[in-house]
Amino acid sequence: MKFSKLFLIALSVSLFVSCSNDDESNEPKGIYDNGFFILNEGSSGQGTVSFSSDDFNAFTKDAYTTANGTDLLGKYAQNIFFDGDRAYIIAGGSNVINVVNRYTFKLIAKIETGLATPRYGVVKDGKAYVTNANTYSYINPTTGNTDDYVAVINLATNTVDTKIALNATANRILLENGKLYITEPYNNDKLLVINPSTNTLETPVTIGTSADCMDVKDGVLYILRSPSSDRSEIVKVKLSDKTTSKITFPEALDGAGYLDIYNDKVYYTVSNSVYAINSSATTASTTAIVTAASVANLYGFAVNNNRIYMADSGNYTSDSKAYIYNFNGVLEKELMVGIAPNGFYFNN
Amino acid sequence: MTLKKRFAFCFLFLCQILLAQQDSILNLKEVIVADKNLKKYSNSQSVLKLSDSVINKNAALLTNLLNFNSSIYFKEYGRGMLSTVSFRGTTSSQTAVIWNGININSQMNGSTDFNTISGSDYNSVSVKAGGGSVIYGSGAVGGTVHLNNDMSFYNRFENNLKLDYGSFNTIGINYKTNISNEKWSTQIGFSKNSSTNDYKYLNRYTWRGEQRWNQNGQYDVITMSANLGYKFDTKNSLKLYSQTSNTDRNTSLVSENETKSKYINGFNRNLLEYNGDFGKLTTNFKTAYIFENYQYFADNTRKDFTYGKTESLITKVDLGYRLFKSVEINGILDYNRTKGYGSGFGSHVREISSASLLIKQDVSKDWKNEFGIRKEFTDNYKSPILFSLGSSYQFSKLYNLKFNFSRNFRIPTYNDLYWEEGGNPDLKPENSYQTEIGNVFTFKNLSLTQTFYYIKINDLLQWVPGQNGIWSPQNTNKVRSYGTETILGWKKQFDKNYFAANATYAYTISENIDTKKQLFFVPFHKITGAISYSRNNISANYQILYNGFVYTRADNDPNEIIDAYLISNIGIDYDFKFLDSFKLGIQVLNLFNQEYESLEDRPMPGRNFNMYLTLKF
Numbered sequence: 001m002k003f004s005k006l007f008l009i010a011l012s013v014s015l016f017v018s019c020s021n022d023d024e025s026n027e028p029k030g031i032y033d034n035g036f037f038i039l040n041e042g043s044s045g046q047g048t049v050s051f052s053s054d055d056f057n058a059f060t061k062d063a064y065t066t067a068n069g070t071d072l073l074g075k076y077a078q079n080i081f082f083d084g085d086r087a088y089i090i091a092g093g094s095n096v097i098n099v100v101n102r103y104t105f106k107l108i109a110k111i112e113t114g115l116a117t118p119r120y121g122v123v124k125d126g127k128a129y130v131t132n133a134n135t136y137s138y139i140n141p142t143t144g145n146t147d148d149y150v151a152v153i154n155l156a157t158n159t160v161d162t163k164i165a166l167n168a169t170a171n172r173i174l175l176e177n178g179k180l181y182i183t184e185p186y187n188n189d190k191l192l193v194i195n196p197s198t199n200t201l202e203t204p205v206t207i208g209t210s211a212d213c214m215d216v217k218d219g220v221l222y223i224l225r226s227p228s229s230d231r232s233e234i235v236k237v238k239l240s241d242k243t244t245s246k247i248t249f250p251e252a253l254d255g256a257g258y259l260d261i262y263n264d265k266v267y268y269t270v271s272n273s274v275y276a277i278n279s280s281a282t283t284a285s286t287t288a289i290v291t292a293a294s295v296a297n298l299y300g301f302a303v304n305n306n307r308i309y310m311a312d313s314g315n316y317t318s319d320s321k322a323y324i325y326n327f328n329g330v331l332e333k334e335l336m337v338g339i340a341p342n343g344f345y346f347n348n
Numbered sequence: 349m350t351l352k353k354r355f356a357f358c359f360l361f362l363c364q365i366l367l368a369q370q371d372s373i374l375n376l377k378e379v380i381v382a383d384k385n386l387k388k389y390s391n392s393q394s395v396l397k398l399s400d401s402v403i404n405k406n407a408a409l410l411t412n413l414l415n416f417n418s419s420i421y422f423k424e425y426g427r428g429m430l431s432t433v434s435f436r437g438t439t440s441s442q443t444a445v446i447w448n449g450i451n452i453n454s455q456m457n458g459s460t461d462f463n464t465i466s467g468s469d470y471n472s473v474s475v476k477a478g479g480g481s482v483i484y485g486s487g488a489v490g491g492t493v494h495l496n497n498d499m500s501f502y503n504r505f506e507n508n509l510k511l512d513y514g515s516f517n518t519i520g521i522n523y524k525t526n527i528s529n530e531k532w533s534t535q536i537g538f539s540k541n542s543s544t545n546d547y548k549y550l551n552r553y554t555w556r557g558e559q560r561w562n563q564n565g566q567y568d569v570i571t572m573s574a575n576l577g578y579k580f581d582t583k584n585s586l587k588l589y590s591q592t593s594n595t596d597r598n599t600s601l602v603s604e605n606e607t608k609s610k611y612i613n614g615f616n617r618n619l620l621e622y623n624g625d626f627g628k629l630t631t632n633f634k635t636a637y638i639f640e641n642y643q644y645f646a647d648n649t650r651k652d653f654t655y656g657k658t659e660s661l662i663t664k665v666d667l668g669y670r671l672f673k674s675v676e677i678n679g680i681l682d683y684n685r686t687k688g689y690g691s692g693f694g695s696h697v698r699e700i701s702s703a704s705l706l707i708k709q710d711v712s713k714d715w716k717n718e719f720g721i722r723k724e725f726t727d728n729y730k731s732p733i734l735f736s737l738g739s740s741y742q743f744s745k746l747y748n749l750k751f752n753f754s755r756n757f758r759i760p761t762y763n764d765l766y767w768e769e770g771g772n773p774d775l776k777p778e779n780s781y782q783t784e785i786g787n788v789f790t791f792k793n794l795s796l797t798q799t800f801y802y803i804k805i806n807d808l809l810q811w812v813p814g815q816n817g818i819w820s821p822q823n824t825n826k827v828r829s830y831g832t833e834t835i836l837g838w839k840k841q842f843d844k845n846y847f848a849a850n851a852t853y854a855y856t857i858s859e860n861i862d863t864k865k866q867l868f869f870v871p872f873h874k875i876t877g878a879i880s881y882s883r884n885n886i887s888a889n890y891q892i893l894y895n896g897f898v899y900t901r902a903d904n905d906p907n908e909i910i911d912a913y914l915i916s917n918i919g920i921d922y923d924f925k926f927l928d929s930f931k932l933g934i935q936v937l938n939l940f941n942q943e944y945e946s947l948e949d950r951p952m953p954g955r956n957f958n959m960y961l962t963l964k965f
Contacts, residue, residue, distance in 0.1 A: 045900070045908075045948055046602075071555055072603045072949060095605040107555055112605045138691075139646045139654065297813070316813055317868075318903040 029085070030103025032063060036309070037345040038300070039077050039089070040338025043316040047077025047091055048338035049105070050322075054305060054348075056333045061319075064089070064098070067105035073098055080345045083123040083155055087345075090118045090130065097121070097130070099158055102347055114151050114160025121153075122175040124196055127161070128153040129180055131170040137187070145169055145187045150180070152199060164199050166192060176216045176239060183223060185212040191223065191237060205242050207235045215261040217279050222266055224259035232256035234266065234284075247277075249284045258301035267303045272296075274308055274325075290329045294321070302344035307332065311341035380577070380585070382496040383449035384632070385483050385666075385678070386474065389706055391716045392738025392752040394786055394797050396475040396835060396852075403467040404510060404962060405880075405889055405919065407937070408520045408541040409569065410465040410473070414493065416876055416891045416917070418475045419833050419854035422462065423869050426600040426950045428545050428567040430611075431463040435490030436477065436801060437829035437858025437870045439808070442758050442778070444480065444487035446494045448589050448619055450636050453487045455658040455686050456693075458761040460493075464595040464613060466539040468510065468522040469571050470495045477833060478801060479782045481756035482704055482720035482736040485682075489756045489780050489805065490829075497589060499533040499577040500526065506928075507965050514935075514958030518543040533577035542568035545600070547953035550943040554604060562953075564608045564648075565600035569593070583626055589619040598648060602949045610648035615640040630668035637661055656690030658762065678706040680722075693766035700726040700759075704734075714742035728765065732757060732779050750786035750799075755779065760821070764809055770820040778823070780805040797835040804828055804861075827867065829858040844883050851877040865904045871896040871912075888920040900948055913944035921962075929964035 028034055035053035042048060051060045060066055064073045074091020081088050087102035088111075097111040097118060121130035130151045137144030148170040149163045169184040170192065179202075182192040190204035191211070211225035219239050226232040232249040249256060257269040265276045272295040273288035292298075292310050300311030300322070307324050314320025322341055324333040381387060386395070398417055406413040411431040415422045420443070421434045432440035441458030444451050445465075453460050467473055473495055480488035505527050512520030524537040545565035552560040571593040579585040594614040601608065616639040624631040641657040661684070668678045682702045689695040704722035711717065717739045724731035738752035760775040784801035807823035814820050836851040858870045866872070873896035880889035897912045899905070921933025934957065941955040 068555075070552065074603055075606070093606065094603045095607060096603065110555055115605070116607070135647065135650070135652075140650065140652045142652075297817070313813065313817075315902075318901045319905065 028103070030101065030105075031058070032060075032105055032347055033103050035347055036304075037063070037080060037087075037347060038311065038322050038335070038337045038341050039080055039343040039345065040320075041077050041299075041340040041342045042075060043339050045339070046073050046075060047089075048073065049077070049080070049089065050335065050337040050341070051105075051347075052333075052335055056324075056335075059335065061337065063105045064100070067100070068107045071107060077342075078118070079120045079343065081121045081123060081128065082345075082347075083126075083128070086155075087347075088121060088123075088128060090121060092117050092119060092133070097128075097153075109158045111153055111158045111160070114153075114163065116149075118151065119171050120173045122173050122180065123155065124175055124178070124180075126155050127196070128155055129173060129175070129194070129196060131173050131182060132163075133170065148184070150182070150194060152196075162199060164194060164201070166201065168192060168204075172212060172214060174214055174216060174221070176221070177219070179239070181214065181221060181239075183207075183211045183214055185210045185225075191221070193242075203242070205237055205244065207237065207244065208233075211235065213257075213259040215259060215266075217261050217264075217266075220279075222259060222261060222279075224256055224268055226254070226256040228255075232270070234259070234268070247282060247284055250286060252286055253284060257298050260301060260303045262303040265303075267308070269298055269301055269310075272298050272310070274301075274310070289327065290325045292323050292325065292331075294334075295323060299340060300342045300344060302346075304344070304346050309344040311337070311344070313340050313342075316340050380501060381498050382587075382589075383446065383494060385449065385706070386446075386476070386494055386496075388676075388678075388708060389483060389718050389720065390476055391708075391740040392718055392750045392786075393476060393478045393480075393784070394750075394788075394799055394833070394835065396477075398467075398473045398475070400468075400471055400508075403470070403473060406467065407935075407958065408466050408468060408512065408522065408539070409463045410467050410493075411462040413467045413473065414462065414475065416893050417850070417852070417878065418876070419477070419835075419852045419874055420475065420491070420493075421854075421856075421869075421871055421874055421895065422946060424463070424946045424950070424952070426545075426562060426565055426947075427547065427952055428463055428543060428565065429597065429600055429950075430461050432459055433462060434858075434867075434870050436803060436833075436854075437827075437831065437856040437867060438490030438803070438805070439867075441487055441761070442489035442780075442805075444484050444489075444492045446484050446492050447591075447617060448495070448497055448621075449634065450617075450619060450638070450662060451485045451487065452615075452617065452638060454640060454761070455660060455688055456640070456642070456656050456690070456762045458487060458758065458764075461595075461613075463567070464569060464593065465495070466522065466541055466569060466571055468524065469537050469539050469573050469591070471498045472496050477799065478752060478784050479736065479754035479756035479780070479803075481734045482722045482754065483706070485702070485724075486757060486759040486777070489758055489778070489782070489803070497535060497573070497575050499535070499575065499587060500528050501530055501533050501577070501579055502528060503530070504528045507963070509963045510960060512541075512958055512960045514543075514937075515956035516543050516545050516547050516953070518545075518958065520960070528577075531579050533575075535573065535575040537573040538571070540568070540570045542566075547956065549951040550941065550954045552951060560604075562951075563601045563604065564598040567595070567597040569595045569597075583624060585623045587619075587621045587623070589617070589621070591615075591617045600950070607646065608648050610645040611642065612645075613640070613642035628670040632664075632666040632668070634662070634664040634666070636663075654691040656688070656692060656762070658686055658688040660684060660686040674710045676708045678708075680704045680706070688762045688766075690762070693762050693768060693771060696762065696766050698726065698728050700724055700728070716740045728773075729760060729775060729777055731759075731777060746789060746791060748786075748788040748790070750788065751784070752786075753781075753783045755781050758809075760809060764821045770811070770814075770818045772821050775809060775821060776807045776823050778805060778807050778809055793839050795835075795837045797833075799833045800831075801833070802828075802830040826861040827858060828861050829856065829867075831856040831858075846882045847879070848881075849877070849879045851875070860902070863902070865902060866899055868899045868901055868904075869910075871898045873912075885923040885925060886920070887923075888918075890916065890918045892916040895946070908948075910945060910948060913942055915942050915944060916940060921960075927963060927965040929962065931960075931962040933960045933962070934958070935960070 038050040075093030078092040089098040117133040134147040169187040171184040180194040193202040214223040221237040234247040274290040295312040297313040299313035435443040445460040510522040549560040577587040619636040702724040706720040709717040720736040722734040736754035758778040786799040789796040805827040808825040834853040875894040919935035924930040
């Protein structure tokens with residue numbers, strides 16, 4: 001008894017020591033440290049995850065299969081979220097979340113029950129909150145647009161604890177200041193708000209339809225919306241009082257795609273061009289800082305490490321490419337990744 | 349004499365018939381074939397006929413029969429699941445399936461699922477390689493598969509019952525009765541083939557270390573057929589063919605937690621045919637009503653489904669006239685009205701008329717020419733003029749040379765034209781030019797058919813993603829397909845021992861003309877082989893199938909392939925000579941427990957067993 005306690009203490013001390021060592025020397029924790037993942041949705045086949053080191057010297061096209069052999073990641077890989085040393089890869093078409101070590105990509109567990117077309121996830125206090133599209137209205141006209149839910153997953157056991165019914169559609173989810181915010185572009189004109197301490201919905205904020213991408217800065221949520229027959233705009237929601245303001249884009253920027261905030265700037269895309277404005281700006285910029293001529297259909301977008309990351313959907317039947325630009329609009333790297341790359345995730 | 353001639357004919361073109369037992373050969377004399385033009389206008393092409401005795405030796409669903417006995421390549425979404433073909437390197441909608449002379453490819457997606465058809469519902473299944481659009485219309489580009497119910501007009505009362513029981517609760521009940529005299533002919537058939545299909549995936553385990561198996565793969569295919577023929581006199585006869593089928597299948601899961609879905613599809617086909625034979629003039633009228641439908645349950649725990657239905661009315665007038673002793677012509681008028689409605693494509697009617705002219709010239713006993721031309725008229729698309737010309741010359745007993753050149757097409761389907769969203773009403777038909785040279789060598793008990801072909805396909809339809817993420821079909825690609833087909837047949841009798849061997853080999857290059865890449869899911873090599881032995885009451889057979897590797901992607905990524913595989917089956921049966929025939933047999937399928945799949949992440953079963961009982965009375 002005493003011996004085992006002693007052993008445990010010794011073990012935790014050694015872990016602590018090794019951790020702090022890592023922090024000091026910044027030694028990589030695995031082959032996938034100090035780089036970024038490109039999530040490839042897949043099409044008729046399985047989704048894949050590609051990895052590139054930040055200096056582009058190391059590249060793995062299919063990190064999951066490299067680490068886990070014949071195990072199937074799942075169809076329609078949608079999102080990756082992280083918690084501690086773990087990465088959670090959502091495969092929406094297979095109703096599964098793969099739990100892997102984010103530095104080695106070795107499979108730890110799978111979350112296999114309680115999910116129905118899972119989309120995006122965030123983590124708060126040992127629990128993951130994952131939006132589930134559940135059934136779609138073209139199959140289920142009666143409740144397809146009201147049966148979406150958030151699965152609350154206990155990350156210690158990797159099981160779904162509860163489901164928060166939304167009575168609306170849900171897609172992207174964001175955690176800020178203890179609250180969860182959810183958008184969905186096709187059938188929802190509201191920003192849903194959830195209090196995770198009670199797992200209840202709070203009063204939603206009406207933002208308009210076709211709102212998907214969002215990011216947060218200084219207590220303000222920036223939501224990009226692009227209605228098919230109207231001007232695109234950024235809706236700013238002040239989270240403290242849920243008041244909204246707008247930056248309406250000129251017609252030249254119709255059909256805006258993605259939004260990301262990095263340092264003090266809001267970056268947004270139209271077709272294959274990237275624009276940037278200060279977070280305090282009240283009007284849109286129409287001068288592209290980058291135009292990725294090779295990108296036919298922008299499918300994934302991120303700004304990080306003083307770089308702009310863009311992915312082309314390709315034709316969904318063969319491998320496509322990711323392009324990394326610097327802020328001067330110079331292409332730094334072109335990477336051949338998997339089928340339909342749809343997102344970038346940074347592992348530092 | 350006549351019999352001998354017929355036999356020689358069969359031997360040349362239909363080498364598989366060699367496997368047929370004595371009774372089938374006798375039947376040839378008295379049987380009236382369902383699709384006259386198949387025999388009449390295919391002298392210059394190669395036709396592989398699989399008789400009922402071959403059909404009986406293979407697993408029930410048509411995929412198995414054709415996969416092991418022809419050069420057609422199959423792609424199966426797991427055992428018993430959706431099964432599509434590639435013939436001579438073409439796409440799945442470029443092989444037309446013909447039921448008693450009527451094209452039955454789906455109006456909705458253009459192709460036929462070969463796992464929804466039971467071979468035993470037909471007297472014979474023939475595989476005709478090469479173009480046939482002049483006679484059979486849309487989709488007869490790579491080749492045609494003919495499902496025929498030939499009727500006999502002689503005193504006959506015969507029942508066939510085959511019962512199967514095999515691994516994974518695979519159950520087959522196939523019953524057929526033939527009742528006929530010189531005036532009447534009746535065939536009634538019933539088939540039911542089902543399986544829980546819960547086979548283990550060889551050497552595949554979940555992350556928890558549990559054995560993986562084929563989940564949600566159960567199927568049940570039921571077909572009922574009734575065919576009736578009446579001969580008014582030697583000149584006039586009337587035939588009615590009717591068939592109803594329902595396939596109820598779940599769709600097997602790729603990974604364990606996918607939503608379980610279900611697909612139900614069925615058809616009802618009715619064909620009324622009048623034949624008049626007035627010496628120089630022959631007449632043939634056909635009226636057919638064909639109904640097909642599907643229901644897809646994306647989640648089979650729910651009642652919600654998407655669906656599609658089409659109803660087609662086809663009328664055909666075929667007038668034949670013997671101009672000279674050596675020249676026959678056929679003029680054919682055809683009208684086809686299809687009404688389609690579904691959750692994916694709304695409701696649309698399309699009408700297609702066509703006129704065609706076929707000429708056959710027998711210059712001599714050894715030299716035969718054929719020529720055909722066809723033009724379709726419709727508002728839906730611009731239709732090219734189709735033609736076919738061919739010649740066959742028998743140089744000697746040993747050697748027959750054949751040549752054929754044709755233009756064929758495949759029309760856009762309901763999905764292509766009307767799918768919401770993405771359907772493109774401005775599509776052109778796919779069209780192709782095809783040329784082939786066939787060499788048929790016959791030496792004693794051995795026959796060898798070697799065909800070289802070249803196909804150029806223009807305006808290949810392909811669904812491509814658009815700017816806004818909506819997929820839409822376009823006439824984008826040009827494809828060049830060429831290769832060789834070899835069919836070998838051999839038969840020998842030593843005393844009471846009967847030996848027969850058959851083999852096919854297809855070498856196929858099918859490349860996108862712009863990219864020079866091989867089309868995905870077209871193997872360079874496919875080989876089939878079968879040997880059979882019988883003596884007294886015992887017969888045994890052994891089959892092999894080799895499929896070369898296929899690319900799964902358009903860019904021919906060498907890392908994304910389905911590996912080649914070689915599988916074999918062995919079967920033995922004993923005839924207790926009770927009733928007319930009372931055979932008890934056992935088959936071992938995938939004898940060497942080969943791990944294989946024809947589509948990525950869809951493993952096929954390892955070694956499995958089937959027992960059967962065949963009764964004739």
